[in-house]
Amino acid sequence: MDEKLQTDVGELIPVATFQKSGLWDKKMVPVWMNAKCLLMTVSQECVVNFLVSTRHTYVAQNTLAVVQVMYGVDDTYISVRYHYLIPKSHELILLNLKYKKTEDNRLNIYIESNDPVVSILSASDFSRLELKNEIITELPQDAIDAVEV
Numbered sequence: 001m002d003e004k005l006q007t008d009v010g011e012l013i014p015v016a017t018f019q020k021s022g023l024w025d026k027k028m029v030p031v032w033m034n035a036k037c038l039l040m041t042v043s044q045e046c047v048v049n050f051l052v053s054t055r056h057t058y059v060a061q062n063t064l065a066v067v068q069v070m071y072g073v074d075d076t077y078i079s080v081r082y083h084y085l086i087p088k089s090h091e092l093i094l095l096n097l098k099y100k101k102t103e104d105n106r107l108n109i110y111i112e113s114n115d116p117v118v119s120i121l122s123a124s125d126f127s128r129l130e131l132k133n134e135i136i137t138e139l140p141q142d143a144i145d146a147v148e149v
Contacts, residue, residue, distance in 0.1 A: 029119075030117050030118070030119040031117065031118050031119075031131065031133065032055070032115070032116075032117055033111060033113075033116045033117065033118050033133050034133055034134075034135045035112065035113060035114065035115065035116070036110075036111070036112045036135065036136055036137070036138075036139070037110070037111060037132070037133050037134055037135050037136055038108055038109075038110055038132045038133075038134040038136055039109045039110060039111045039118065039131070039132060039133065040069075040108075040109045040129060040130060040131050040132055041102075041106050041107065041108055041109070041129075041130045041132060042069050042071050042106060042107045042109065042128060042129055042130075043071065043105070043106050043107075043128035043129075044071050044072070044073060044074070044105055044106075044128070045071070045072065045073055045124075045125070045128065046069075046070075046071055046123065046124050046125050046128035046129060047068065047069070047070045047071075047122075047123070047124040048068070048069045048070075048120065048122070048123045048124075048129055049066065049067070049068050049069075049120075049121040049122045049123075050066075050067050050069075050118055050119060050120045050121055051064060051065070051066055051067070051085075051118070051119040051121060052064070052065045052067055052082070052095065052097075052111065052113065052116050052117070052118055053065075053116070053117050053119075054093055054095070054113060054114045054115055054116060054117075055115045055116070055117050061089040061093065062086070062093070063084060063086050063087065063088045063089070063093050063095060064084070064085045064086040065082045065083060065084050065085060065095060066082065066083050066085055066121070067080070067081070067082040067097065067146070068080075068081050068082075069099070069107065069109060071106075071107050075101065078099075078101070078107065079147075080097065080099045080107075080109065080144075080146040080147065081146060081147045081148075081149045082095075082097055082146050082147075082148055082149070083148070083149050084148070093114060094112060094113050094114050095111075095112075095113045095116075096111065096112040096113065096139070096145075097109070097110070097111055097145070097146035098110045098139050098140070098143035098144060098145055098146060099143060099144055099146060100140050100142060100143040100144065108140075108143075110136070110139050110140065110143055112139060118131075
């Protein structure tokens with residue numbers, strides 16, 4: 001294969017890195033989040049599945065959890081659940097997930113964790129999902145705890 005053709009074909013091959021998403025939706029690229037933040041906003045009729053991992057290096061027992069956020073056709077169908085794939089095994093490790101419905105019928109998802117990295121696995125409709133990563137000083141008092149399953 002000649003050099004020009006090799007270069008042209010090589011540029012067409014999708015490569016996903018932290019800087020370049022390849023053919024992925026940008027929302028699916030792993031994102032380093034603030035330790036305490038408004039993580040995302042989800043609109044009605046959307047299901048989002050994502051991973052949360054801690055990436056700190058001062059404790060060898062990091063954790064990994066899969067999270068599912070479901071906001072159905074009305075308030076009856078709201079669910080925010082998580083399950084540890086690698087269990088929390090050290091008292092210094094923190095994973096606190098909360099959610100709160102907004103006045104404009106969306107769900108705000110909040111996280112408090114040690115150096116979290118979030119990787120979106122799937123979403124039923126990416127147009128109904130907005131990643132925020134907005135630093136907050138305190139989690140809202142009226143936010144509801146996500147359920148561990």
